Amino acid sequence: MQEFAKKPTAHRHPLPHGTLTLTTNASSMVMCAVLEQDTDDCCQLLAFFGKKLTSVEQKYSAFDRELLEVHRTIHHFHHMLEGRQFVMQRDHQPLVRSFAKTADAWSAQQQHHLSAIAEHSCTIKHLKVEPLPTSEEYRYLFTIINRSTRWPKAQPIWQQKAESCMKALIGWVSRHGVPYIITSSSWGVNFMSTLWNSLADNLGAKIIHTTAYSPEANGIIKRLHRSLKASLTARFQGGIWRKELPLVLLGLKTSPHTALNISPAEALYGQSLTLPADTFQHTMSPASPSDNRKAFERIMPAKATYHIARKVYIPNELQNAEYAFIWVDAHRIPPHSPDYLGS
Structure with a gap:
């Protein structure tokens, strides 16, 4: 190889x-x-x-x-x-x-x-961007990433509906607990549904939807998609990507992250995961307390990074305005409905 x-x-x-x-x-x-x-x-x-x-x-x-x-x-x-x-x-x-x-x-x-x-x-x-080819009846991936540790999760789902996304999120909660804030896309109907929002309310989590036309608002998940697609493409054989996904995620979890300088596994568990090649190596002597202290000092939550410095213009009059018009950025029924809501 x-x-x-x-x-x-x-x-x-x-x-x-x-x-x-x-x-x-x-x-x-x-x-x-x-x-x-x-x-x-x-x-x-x-x-x-x-x-x-x-x-x-x-x-x-x-x-x-x-x-x-x-x-x-x-x-x-x-x-x-x-x-x-x-x-x-x-x-x-x-x-x-x-x-x-x-x-x-x-x-x-x-x-x-x-x-x-x-x-x-x-x-x-x-060149259309199609969904993943069907593999063991799966066609979509529900992706989650923790902002502090950069720990990724990609759960195969059958259909792109709120019920499937809800089950995948509950699986994350059962392993890592309830997140304080959930940042989701504002374009998918499944992330704007009543079922999705009611689940977050029952869990006690706060949902933040990304700003329209601003993919950098959730750039951390976009970069995960880029790495995930590149890794799956490299291992893609015979259309069975479902079997390759666990090893691909293992590589992403154990690779050093640029924002952390350590792997997501080290940031989450305090030590690296055992890889297949590690089983053929000799056992190492136990680390001293000073080495453990230095190791834990390296494991700090990653700070949010802002790659684009964009100034948002907010009129001063908006603070004291009694009324405001909201632009409807969606398909309007009937077609000649007003572009703005408000009075």
């Missing part, structure tokens, strides 16, 4: 009649892409591309970052894409629709990027 991991990724030679597929993705910090060719037998890797965004580019809107990433990726692979039909796969739906838009409300930079992309014979397709 170690010898296989040391081998470099095999790149194929491009075929003159192979169907080219360019898959791209951009975050707030970097952009990356992979170029592949589809043959009769399988999909073969041709090349990678990655670049860090500048401080100015990081302030672009999501649409401008995605458009910039597509433009740079095509320019990077222009010697392989020039004069050939290829497919561009994106997970950003507004960018896919932008090429069919007839309005002229574009900035000069957007017009330049769109016109440069239109010079190539490419078909842009939306």
